[in-house]
Amino acid sequence: MGTTTSRFAAFAAATLLAPLLAACGGQGQEAAPGSTTAAARQASPLVVYSGRDEALIGPLLQKLERSTGGKVEVRYGDSAELAAQLLEEGDKTQADLFLSQDAGALGALAGQGRLEPLPPESLDRVGQAYRAHDGTWVGLSGRARVIAYNPGKTAKAPDSVRDLTRPEWRGKVGYAPTNASFQAFVTGMRVLDGDDATRKWLEDFKANDPKVYEKNGAILDAVDSGEITLGLINHYYWFEKAAEVGAGKMTAKLHFPAKGDPGALVNVAGVGVVKGADQAAAARKAVDYLLSAEAQTYFADQTKEYPLAAGVTSKVEGLPPLESIDAPKIDLGKLSSLQETLAMLQETGMV
Numbered sequence: 156m157g158t159t160t161s162r163f164a165a166f167a168a169a170t171l172l173a174p175l176l177a178a179c180g181g182q183g184q185e186a187a188p189g190s191t192t193a194a195a196r197q198a199s200p201l202v203v204y205s206g207r208d209e210a211l212i213g214p215l216l217q218k219l220e221r222s223t224g225g226k227v228e229v230r231y232g233d234s235a236e237l238a239a240q241l242l243e244e245g246d247k248t249q250a251d252l253f254l255s256q257d258a259g260a261l262g263a264l265a266g267q268g269r270l271e272p273l274p275p276e277s278l279d280r281v282g283q284a285y286r287a288h289d290g291t292w293v294g295l296s297g298r299a300r301v302i303a304y305n306p307g308k309t310a311k312a313p314d315s316v317r318d319l320t321r322p323e324w325r326g327k328v329g330y331a332p333t334n335a336s337f338q339a340f341v342t343g344m345r346v347l348d349g350d351d352a353t354r355k356w357l358e359d360f361k362a363n364d365p366k367v368y369e370k371n372g373a374i375l376d377a378v379d380s381g382e383i384t385l386g387l388i389n390h391y392y393w394f395e396k397a398a399e400v401g402a403g404k405m406t407a408k409l410h411f412p413a414k415g416d417p418g419a420l421v422n423v424a425g426v427g428v429v430k431g432a433d434q435a436a437a438a439r440k441a442v443d444y445l446l447s448a449e450a451q452t453y454f455a456d457q458t459k460e461y462p463l464a465a466g467v468t469s470k471v472e473g474l475p476p477l478e479s480i481d482a483p484k485i486d487l488g489k490l491s492s493l494q495e496t497l498a499m500l501q502e503t504g505m506v
Contacts, residue, residue: 200226201437204241205254206234207424212254215453219444225437234260234335235493241429242267251432252441254295254424257339261292261425262491270427271435273442280446280464285423287488294423294487295445296454297461298389299480300340302410302418303375308384312410316340316387316418320359327384328365329374332505336371336389336422342496344417346489350499357503372396379407387418391459394471398459402473413481421482422490423463 205212209231220227230237230250238260241248253270255261264270270291278290285294304312308327313319319328331337345353366383368374374386375393386407393409412418426445428438444450451462455469461477462469468476500506 199433200228201251201434201441202249203227203229203252203254203441204237204250204429205229205231206237206256206260207231207254211458214457215445215450218449218453219441222444222447222449223437223440227441238263241269245269246431248429248431249433250429251434251438253427253429255292255426256424257335257490258292258294258423258425258487259339259342259490259493261287261427262488263493264427265289265291265488266491269430271430271432273428274439277439277442277446280466282463282465284484285421285463285487286425287427288486292425292427293442293446294425294463295450296424296458297421297463297477298336298391298424299411299461299477299482300336300418300420300422301388301390301393302412303378303386303388303393303407304410305378305381305384305406306408307381307406312385315412315414315416317356317416319365319385320356320363322363324363324385326364326366328360328363329368329377329383329386330365331368331370331374331387332500333369334371337387338493338496338500339422339490340387340417340420341500342490342492343420343422343483343485345492345496345499346485347415347417347483350495354499354503357499357505361503361505375407379405381406390474394459394474397473411475411480415481415483417483419480419482420485421461421477421480423487424460 216227216229234256241250241253241264253264265287272290273293278286278293281293285297286292302312341353368377371388371392374388375396377383378386390409393407397405426442428435428442432438446464448467451464451467454460455462455467455471459471
């Protein structure tokens with residue numbers, strides 16, 4: 156893990172961190188003299204580094220403030236960039252809590268000993284598949300990779316994402332190679348199939364002339380309109396659009412691959428308390444709030460993701476239960492090897 160995370164840090168710092176640090180240089184608060192006293196800690200806000208967009212998580216963090224009565228200060232960014240920033244800042248970081256869009260960034264920090272173990276009573280609210288084996292982070296919401304398809308173009312989607320290299324799908328598949336969820340899927344394939352097999356799949360997939368899109372939403376729109384036949388997206392894009400326009404007005408349908416296919420990866424957005432945090436107690440309290448029924452219902456209703464804390468289930472119409480998804484059984488912490496995935500995508504000419 157040391158080698159992996161060191162490479163992650165070096166890569167992210169070299170390619171991603173510098174611009175972010177420059178952009179955020181004036182945003183951080185300098186530690187005031189005497190700020191290590193109990194009184195100063197009490198008055199200080201809970202500092203959150205969030206890899207989730209403000210539009211998505213901001214309303215929930217406002218609810219957190221109202222629930223706990225404490226001030227929350229948020230720095231938004233890309234999850235990998237913020238993880239790299241936390242590694243760079245080390246013990247001098249002002250962050251108390253790290254909210255990540257994916258498990259990989261949390262795994263990278265855990266591997267470098269930058270997250271505090273969470274209390275068992277917090278961890279036990281989420282199934283073991285969706286939390287760190289060492290107890291340093293816990294998933295908040297889940298998203299499944301799916302194959303969107305246009306039933307006017309094909310009667311059914313392929314059973315496996317591995318089949319997308321076949322001639323019948325040439326020029327008919329949309330994907331977003333710069334999207335974090337696609338990259339996490341590729342990392343999951345590397346964990347499952349190994350680097351050589353994954354590189355071969357990427358080469359064959361690219362040779363099959365797939366169409367590149369910037370975002371998952373654009374892919375879904377293209378499938379819905381018949382511009383393409385298939386698209387690789389996360390499940391909630393379909394349900395968000397269905398809530399907006401009505402499911403009856405959508406042409407695109409979703410196929411959830413089975414038998415542990417890498418195309419069925421269930422990744423999580425999660426949270427961890429930064430090691431040495433000044434507001435460690437408030438950070439742990441925030442974790443418990445984010446696992447509460449109110450917060451979990453927010454994820455289910457507002458983002459159409461899967462709530463992960465026991466006792467809360469999604470009521471989104473048509474969404475298959477999380478337990479019914481035959482996702483690959485992998486340690487989500489192993490999705491931390493993002494830099495190897497990015498290097499492979501570059502080698503194969505996909506980014």
